[in-house]
Amino acid sequence: DQQVKQNSPSLSVQEGRISILNCDYTNSMFDYFLWYKKYPAEGPTFLISISSIKDKNEDGRFTVFLNKSAKHLSLHIVPSQPGDSAVYFCAASDTGANSKLTFGKGITLSVRP
Amino acid sequence: DADVTQTPRNRITKTGKRIMLECSQTKGHDRMYWYRQDPGLGLRLIYYSFDVKDINKGEISDGYSVSRQAQAKFSLSLESAIPNQTALYFCATSDLTEDYGYTFGSGTRLTVV
Numbered sequence: 041d042q043q044v045k046q047n048s049p050s051l052s053v054q055e056g057r058i059s060i061l062n063c064d065y066t067n068s069m070f071d072y073f074l075w076y077k078k079y080p081a082e083g084p085t086f087l088i089s090i091s092s093i094k095d096k097n098e099d100g101r102f103t104v105f106l107n108k109s110a111k112h113l114s115l116h117i118v119p120s121q122p123g124d125s126a127v128y129f130c131a132a133s134d135t136g137a138n139s140k141l142t143f144g145k146g147i148t149l150s151v152r153p
Numbered sequence: 154d155a156d157v158t159q160t161p162r163n164r165i166t167k168t169g170k171r172i173m174l175e176c177s178q179t180k181g182h183d184r185m186y187w188y189r190q191d192p193g194l195g196l197r198l199i200y201y202s203f204d205v206k207d208i209n210k211g212e213i214s215d216g217y218s219v220s221r222q223a224q225a226k227f228s229l230s231l232e233s234a235i236p237n238q239t240a241l242y243f244c245a246t247s248d249l250t251e252d253y254g255y256t257f258g259s260g261t262r263l264t265v266v
Contacts, residue, residue, distance in 0.1 A: 084243070143196040
């Protein structure tokens with residue numbers, strides 16, 4: 041049973057436009073959400089996170105939105121750049137002492153020059 | 154030097170052979186994890202350890218074992234490798250004081266022939 045779902049395996053966007061990456065979750069105990077970015081031949085790296093007490097968190101070109109009632113979050117990248125081309129993983133956890141991250145399957149973003 | 158170092162980076166082994174993947178970290182984190190990445194399946198947790206005396210199975214532990222030799226070292230063993238264990242393996246560390254984010258190694262690409 042997949043608790044974190046990234047239903048679109050890939051997304052292609054023109055440089056300069058907005059990229060919107062979606063993520064859904066089923067576990068109502070999740071209260072902390074993160075996005076990781078992964079380039080080929082490298083490990084995933086932390087990008088941005090959001091706590092369930094917020095509905096938006098922004099860091100430069102990256103903004104994450106959280107809709108708790110819909111159990112949905114999205115990552116917006118504006119403007120998209122070719123260097124943003126990578127695999128993006130959505131992850132979630134509760135904030136208990138024994139919490140662990142649960143990852144989605146990832147989405148491959150391609151930004152066309 | 155990288156915060157989380159995995160060795161080897163690439164390995165080809167034969168079916169039935171025993172193989173060990175090693176992970177060391179300089180982050181000073183207590184918590185360490187082993188994940189595997191397969192195309193279309195995302196990151197799946199194999200084993201995790203919250204301190205030196207703690208070992209826990211993840212969602213796909215069958216066919217694997219681990220050893221936490223020290224706070225900084227966490228190794229993953231395949232006792233008798235099989236072809237469907239061909240995957241990209243990642244070690245990660247975390248600390249509750251660092252917003253629940255993980256630091257990943259660069260990965261080990263394992264091929265079982």
